[in-house]
Amino acid sequence: xxxxxxGRSGVRLAVxxxxxxxxxxxxxxxxKVTIDNFxxxxxxxxxxxxxxxxWSNHDDIPHTVVSAGKFRSKAMDTDGTFSFxxxxxxxxxxxxxxxxHMTGTIKVE
Amino acid sequence: xxxxxxxxxxxxxxxxxLSRRKVLECMTWAGTGVLWTVSGGVPRSLGLVGSxxxxxxxxxTFLQISDSHVGFDKPANPNALGTLEEAIxxxxxxxxxxxxxxxxxxxSHLSKASEFDDAERIISQAKLDVHYVPxxxxxLDEEIKFYKDRYGKGTRGAGYYSFDANGVHFIGLVNVVDLxxxxxGNLGAEQLxxxxxxxxxxxxxxxxxxxxxxxxxxxxxxxxxxxxDGARALDYLKGFGSVTxxxxxxxxxxxxxxxxxxxxxxxxxxxxxxxxGTAPSPGPMKVADDKLRTMLGTASINFKxxxxxxxxxxxxxxx
Numbered sequence: 001x002x003x004x005x006x007g008r009s010g011v012r013l014a015v016x017x018x019x020x021x022x023x024x025x026x027x028x029x030x031x032k033v034t035i036d037n038f039x040x041x042x043x044x045x046x047x048x049x050x051x052x053x054x055w056s057n058h059d060d061i062p063h064t065v066v067s068a069g070k071f072r073s074k075a076m077d078t079d080g081t082f083s084f085x086x087x088x089x090x091x092x093x094x095x096x097x098x099x100x101h102m103t104g105t106i107k108v109e
Numbered sequence: 110x111x112x113x114x115x116x117x118x119x120x121x122x123x124x125x126x127l128s129r130r131k132v133l134e135c136m137t138w139a140g141t142g143v144l145w146t147v148s149g150g151v152p153r154s155l156g157l158v159g160s161x162x163x164x165x166x167x168x169x170t171f172l173q174i175s176d177s178h179v180g181f182d183k184p185a186n187p188n189a190l191g192t193l194e195e196a197i198x199x200x201x202x203x204x205x206x207x208x209x210x211x212x213x214x215x216x217s218h219l220s221k222a223s224e225f226d227d228a229e230r231i232i233s234q235a236k237l238d239v240h241y242v243p244x245x246x247x248x249l250d251e252e253i254k255f256y257k258d259r260y261g262k263g264t265r266g267a268g269y270y271s272f273d274a275n276g277v278h279f280i281g282l283v284n285v286v287d288l289x290x291x292x293x294g295n296l297g298a299e300q301l302x303x304x305x306x307x308x309x310x311x312x313x314x315x316x317x318x319x320x321x322x323x324x325x326x327x328x329x330x331x332x333x334x335x336x337x338d339g340a341r342a343l344d345y346l347k348g349f350g351s352v353t354x355x356x357x358x359x360x361x362x363x364x365x366x367x368x369x370x371x372x373x374x375x376x377x378x379x380x381x382x383x384x385x386g387t388a389p390s391p392g393p394m395k396v397a398d399d400k401l402r403t404m405l406g407t408a409s410i411n412f413k414x415x416x417x418x419x420x421x422x423x424x425x426x427x428x
Contacts, residue, residue, distance in 0.1 A: 037390035038332070060183040060393045062219060062249065068290075075249040077219060078183065095290035098245045101333040103291055 032056065033104065035063050035076075038096075040104035047086060047108055054083040063102065067094035168413030169275035172200060172210040172237070173320070175357030175408075176377030178246065179228040180218035185393030186401060189218070189379035193231050195426050196378045196407050200235045207409065208274060210237045213357035213375060214244030214285065214322030216256075225255055243268050244322040244358065245285040269300050271307050277412055278311065280304065282321040284336045294323030294336035294358075301338060305345050316351040316412065316419070324356040326365060326372045329385035334359050343370065353410075353419050359391075361404070362423050373421055376406040402427035 034041050035057040047053060055065050055073070062075040065082050070092055073082035086092070086108040096102040174196060181189040200207070212232070217224035232239060241260040248256060248267075257268065264270040267283040282304070284294035296304075308317075319325065325342060327335035336342075346352045352370040360377035361384065380393040381404035388394070396404060406425040413420075 038392065039390065059390075060185065062246070066290075074251070075219065093290065097288055098249075099333050100288040100290055100292045101331070 033106075035059055035096075035102075038063075038099055038102055040102060043103070044105045044107065047106060049086060049089055049108055051108070052083050052085040053106055054081055056081045062098065063096045064098055065094050066097045067092045067106075070094075072097075168411055169277070170205060170207045170409060170411040171274070172207045173213060173355055173375050173408040173410060174200075174210060174232075174378055175213040175322075175375040176215040176244065176360055176379055177212070177228055177232075178215055178218040178377065178379035179231075180221060180224035181379050181393070183380075183393055185380040185395045186405075190227055190231065192402070192405050192426060193228070193378045194234075195402070196405070197231055197235050199424070199426070200237070200407065203409075207237060210235060210239045211279075211281070211320050211355065212239055212241045213320050213355060214242050215246040215357065215377075216241065216244070217249075218246055218379075220247055220249035220255055222250075222255055225259055229259070240272070240279065240281055240320075241268075242281040242321055243283055243285055245288075248286060265303060266297075266300055269303065275412060277316045277318055280307065280317065280319045282319060282325075282342065284321050284323045284325070284339070289337070292337045293327070293330060293333055294321075294325075294339070296336060296338050296342055301341050301345075304342055308345050308349075311349075313348050314350050316353070317346060317349050318353045318355065318410075318419075319346070320355040322356065323358045324363075324372070324374055325354050326367075328359060328363060328374070332385060332391045334385065334391070346370065351419070355408075355410075364421075371419070373408070375408045376404065376423065376425070378405050378407070378426075381405065 031047055031051050031053050033045060033053060033055045035055060036059065038059065045053065055076070057063050057076040057078060057080050060078055062077050062080070064075055065071070065073040071084045071094070075098070076082055086106065089108050092106040092108065094104055094106065177193045178189045179193060186192060216228045243256050243260070261268045267286045269281055269283045271278060271280045273279070282296060282300065284296050286295070287297055288295050319342070321336070323336055324334055325336045325339035327339070329335070350369055354370060354372045356372070356374045357377070359374050360380065360382040361374065362376055363374045365372040381396060381401070382391050383394050403425050406423060409422045409424065411420045
């Protein structure tokens with residue numbers, strides 16, 4: 001996702017100030033997962049140890065984010081968010097405990 | 110809608126044989142309530158509430174309401190409490206007072222105490238006993254206790270139980286807890302064991318009505334509309350002459366007959382959801398304001414001793 005974004009905006013990389021600004025935005029984007037139409041996007045996200053991931057629910061139905069034994073959000077109503085900071089590497093599979101067909105993965109390196 | 114003669118479609122009669130096409134017709138039938146009458150074996154849908162009233166059903170009648178989502182205020186229905194009240198007002202003026210009501214879950218939208226209080230204030234105006242089972246929206250409070258405190262007395266586990274009325278055995282099941290990633294609704298081993306014991310030794314001629322929030326049959330697994338271990342529950346019900354399975358969750362009427370088992374889902378009193386696969390996802394569906402009340406409603410079920418079937422009438426809040 002990052003490389004694709006950088007590729008598209010390659011022209012802009014000529015300006016150093018713009019570059020650092022862009023990278024800053026790209027990094028923030030990377031640690032967000034959105035919920036639209038009962039789907040986690042991106043379904044798989046790679047982050048680094050110490051990064052914080054924030055999920056935000058854009059549906060008109062509450063959702064949760066649950067990774068067994070790792071983290072568990074309260075029900076997020078419309079526009080509700082949940083954040084979790086990953087302090088150790090690994091693959092974290094998670095799902096919505098209300099709509100278990102909704103699944104996603106966070107890979108922490 | 111009045112053009113659709115539900116009586117003639119003979120929905121649930123295995124002898125006349127209801128074609129898949131007819132079932133699909135029922136699925137698209139817009140309305141707010143289902144009246145079931147139970148007589149002797151297989152439930153049968155009588156038709157619209159109007160025609161059922163004309164037929165003056167005798168025997169025991171009970172009502173099903175579902176998915177009130179009290180607290181929901183999004184564009185699909187900014188006043189879910191108001192449409193619940195409309196449904197209850199229609200129940201209050203029914204010419205034949207039903208024996209009791211079942212509510213197949215999602216009473217509240219976010220399990221707030223105020224939502225449960227509002228629901229109780231409105232539903233109690235029907236002046237009927239109400240037998241509840243929880244939906245996933247009823248277990249969202251921090252300590253998961255509001256539903257149990259209010260409706261869980263005398264129940265087991267997360268709120269399952271059975272009772273008898275007019276010779277019919279009613280079983281309320283909970284399939285909205287301990288859901289597994291990637292899976293569907295879930296009953297769990299403990300509840301299934303209880304169900305097996307509950308049915309053991311019971312006369313096979315006893316009509317059985319099972320009600321739970323999420324459909325016990327697989328409606329559309331891509332949207333989670335089904336119950337992982339529902340087939341095990343249905344195994345225990347094999348051999349009974351008349352089994353009726355009443356569910357909510359999907360906010361639309363669907364009916365299926367398999368042998369002596371009739372499956373039926375009720376409309377919501379709050380908001381409609383899309384038909385399976387017709388939208389990117391399930392969820393509240395915004396329809397034109399003048400159409401909303403044709404897609405919300407209640408169901409009335411009539412049981413007549415000696416008859417072979419239950420009659421179900423789905424009644425919309427507006428025709």
